Amino acid sequence: MPKELAKQYEPAEAEERLYQWWSDSGFFRPSGDATKPPYTVMMPPPNITGQLHMGHAFPYTMQDILIRWRRMQGYDTLWLPGTDHAAIATEAKIVEAMALEGITKDDLGRERFLERAWQWNEKYGGRITEQLRKLGFSCDWERQRFTMDAGCNKAVNEVFCRLFEKGLIYRGERIINWCPHCLTSISDAEVDYEEKDGHFWHLRYPLADGSGSLLLATTRPETLLGDTAVAVHPEDERYKAFIGKEVVLPVVGRRIPVVADTYVEMDFGTGVVKITPAHDPNDFEVGLRHGLPVLNVMTDDGRMNENAGQYAGLDRYECRKQLVAELDKLGFLAKTEPMKHNVGSCYRCGTVVEPRVSLQWFVRMQPLAEPAIAAVRSGETRMVPERFTKTYFHWMENIKDWCISRQLWWGHRIPVWYCADCGEMTVARETPAGCAHCGGQNLAQDPDSLDTWFSSALWPFSTLGWPDATADLARYYPTSTLVTAYDILFFWVARMLFSGLEHTGQTPFSTVLFSGIVRDAQGRKMSKSLGNGIDPLEVIAQYGADALRFSLITGNSPGNDVRLSDEKVAASRNFANKLWNASRFIRMNLGEDEPAPHLPAQPEREDGWILSRLNRLTGEVTENLEKFELGIALQKIYDFLWDDFCDWYIELSKTRLQRGGQPSETARAVLVYTLERTLRLLHPFMPFVTEEIWQALPHTGVSLMLAPWPVFDPALEYPDEEKETEILLAAIRAVRSRRAEMNVPPGRKAKLHVESATPELFTAGEEFFRRLAGASAVEPVAGGFELDGAVTVVTADCRITIPLGELVDLEAEQARLRKELEGAEKQIASVQAKLGNASFLAKAPESVVAAQRETLRRAEEKAALLRISLAQ
């Protein structure tokens, strides 16, 4: 036990050392104690492409707080970390790197590309987990997983096969979102919509019989090349006569039918819609209803294909330009008007997506969504804050089938093989020896891989060994709390819920706790393109991990965004420093062989005051944590530590520690006890500085991490001591305030003449008044006391007269007292009105009425004392 703490706390050095020690000592591992309940949290796996950013720091800090707290409470805690292979993002990065070398995927081939990808994972996959350690996260690194490791792959194949066998996975030609840059399909959830300025081109489609033309409007004229019909509303009087006729597609010359479909809105545009089944989801549906051909006119990379005739080979936007010019030239363009419309783009690369008919694999969602909705509705899984359930229900109730196949190489390959002999497919958990139908050997595996989120959806149980019945699965599943930012509710949370229910029969977690988004000092979302991201590692290097953690958590409520600024982190660092110095002071007053913290047999008055408050704090913080009110809990610890403990208790203790050269043993014991208990309460939030201090204090046990969480104890209430100390503190505050207002120099001490119902309380506290209120002495006086050149300070419990001679302006003094009296009388009148109200007395709870009576009593006493002063 070091005798002294350094003058300043050095986070960088301490954090590195402590984390290493905790980790080496195995403190992050679950205790495995079967007599204790388990508490499990699955860390949302960060992408292997990623660098640590605030989007991780925030929800992960919340997880660490919960895990550390539950661990101290004695739960058998498991916090399981891991990484996500991030199919599109990773593949894109590798392709990008390859481009610099002048190679493409096709140059390399699948095998060699995957070799590169795994090498890439080796090289960069560990970077993010190294960075997580800097924040002090107490996850069990020995159980770390990867969404593409063998175990996860086994789970993925199992899930795919089960769903296929149940008819919940199917392959079909559907309209999907295609990214012409990433060259893969993406799911509906992966499309970001943004309103953009565009045009509304009005086109004339002449009737085949030469009887005129139909006017229609489009925002995407290039899709005209793939039109296979024109639609009008069946009830539309304007166009009824045209139904069944044919129009000639401008420029192309193809004859296409006019069909009637209620999908058309009569009062929008011209009431005539061109139908392009291959490139628009709604048109695709219309096409199905009317048996229209599907004519794809584009290539994978967003250019026009051979079906586009003279435009083949052109980029889609170049084609649009040329086609519009041609339409204009030939007189088919009636008019062009500006129009705002929503354009969807790929959430990874930002390229405008192309709806497109394509052969893909889908998960039939409705049967899976139903139990997932029920689980949240019944409260089996709870969301905090609750409002997110509404968003969740809305999404789940309107869910469409999930396109899970991706034209990527980096990912879980679809476990389906096609037979060249009989044409049938074989769906199997492991590479089949031959075709399941004809036994043929000419099998080729589906070239596509699965959506990254397909494997993430299994995270809560695939990481515990599922589908095998492992001990971990039995012990730690279902998990307890899932913590994530609200922006991946659909991507991840919803999919884990239905996957967990479907495959394990249990909801994967009992509570979902949402964090918000971290914003910059101006309230903007942090983004790469804006370049306004605050790097957690830089913040940690400058202020320490504890300061960053504190900044993210304090005063924030679940699901709310947090604004981070340099000033905020600096303020948090100041708090760590305050705690450090208070501890330093206490350490200075301890001997080498100090016993472990203990409660003194006979606490003195001010000890009772702080112990009562500490006890209450303990109860409240625990309660707040149970309700996931981390921000409130931390705020309370801060207030207690800074205001109650440092500003009052430690200041009061200084006198006691020096009393007659004989330090008060009681004071020392209470100082250490209170500090030690507060360190325990604060540890989950600020693990490093608390452990560092704890190690320098007398203690039992190895690490603060493993110290038992304090519990509220009704025996530790000292109501009388608390009340009496409050009377003293109020008097000290009042005297200080008076002196400050009058600009009394600190060196100018004065005798305090105290009139009170409990004079012995004030004589006993004389030392405190000397040290903290500029008093030279405290002298109790009887009623009617009078003194010239003095000011009077009045609280509800005492009247103190301070002779300050020439500093006193008698008139101003009288005016001030009158004003104070007015205030008191006003309050008396207001409270009396309330207490005179029969329905208030009848309906308000007893405690409220009692509190009002007490307020009235104190106001009246204060007024009485003021009147005495004014009468003199």
Place this chain on the structure above:
RNA sequence: GGACGUUUAGCUCAGCUGGUAGAGCAUUCGCUUGACGUGCGAAGGGUCAGCGGUUCGAGUCCGUUAACGUCCACCA
């Protein structure tokens, strides 16, 4: 078009099941008080967005309006 959120001191935000408003930062004044100037003491500053309702009592519940924000849908 639908849903949700926000609107509280100059700024950033707390405020649980309703009982006459709090913190940090900023501002002003004072301070080598033997842990800390990353500090100490004191002070100023709010008709809790507007309107209406429920209630003995509303920042807190209900309705409505406005501004800002987010998500979902996507009438070509």
